[in-house]
Amino acid sequence: MAHFIRDTCIGCTACVKVCPTEAITGARDQVHLIAPELCIDCGACTMACPVECIENDRGEILPRIRKRTEWPKPVIDPVSCTGCQFCVDVCPFDCLEMSGDTFHSIAVLVDPKACVGCGLCEEVCAKDAIDVRFPPKESVA
Incomplete structure (x- = not known):
């Protein structure tokens, strides 16, 4: 089930910029729409929305996460990675690359700032x- 944008949307386009499947459309300053057939329920739009008007697939409105450093990111197990490159090819924001030598290369996250944590690589x-x-929450001492 796809995410849904409520009519409290201000048309800021923040969600459009982070959507990995280009499922969100709309003109600036107008309510945007999510195409259910394209939405992968990754939640990137909900984390970016400044007015918190996007419902997830359970009808919940999740709070905005202001710092992109607090958004989910792929963690790659170098032992399990076989270097197939599928994750690199599927990443809509070119956040992953292959690293290593000719005999064994693995995927690495090279652009964490551009990553929206959509989960396509996973x-x-x-x-x-x-x-x-x-990411783990920083403990306050």
Whole structure:
């Protein structure tokens, strides 16, 4: 089930910029729409929305996460990664690259700032070498 934008949308386009599948459309300053057939329920739009008007697939409105450093990111297990490059090919924001030598290369996250944590890389990994997860919370001492 796709995410849904409520009529409280201000048309700022923040969601459009982070949507990995280009499922969100709309003119600036007008309510945007999400095409359910393109939405992959990644939640990137909900994390970017400044007015918190996007419902997830359960009808919940999740709060905006202001710092992109707190958004989920792929963690790659170098032992499990076989270097197939599927994750690199599927990444809509070119955040992953292959690193290593001719005999053994692995995927690495090279642009964490551009990554929206959509999970496409995790979904396509046949070896379960990628886990997209929120970064650990910093403890306050």
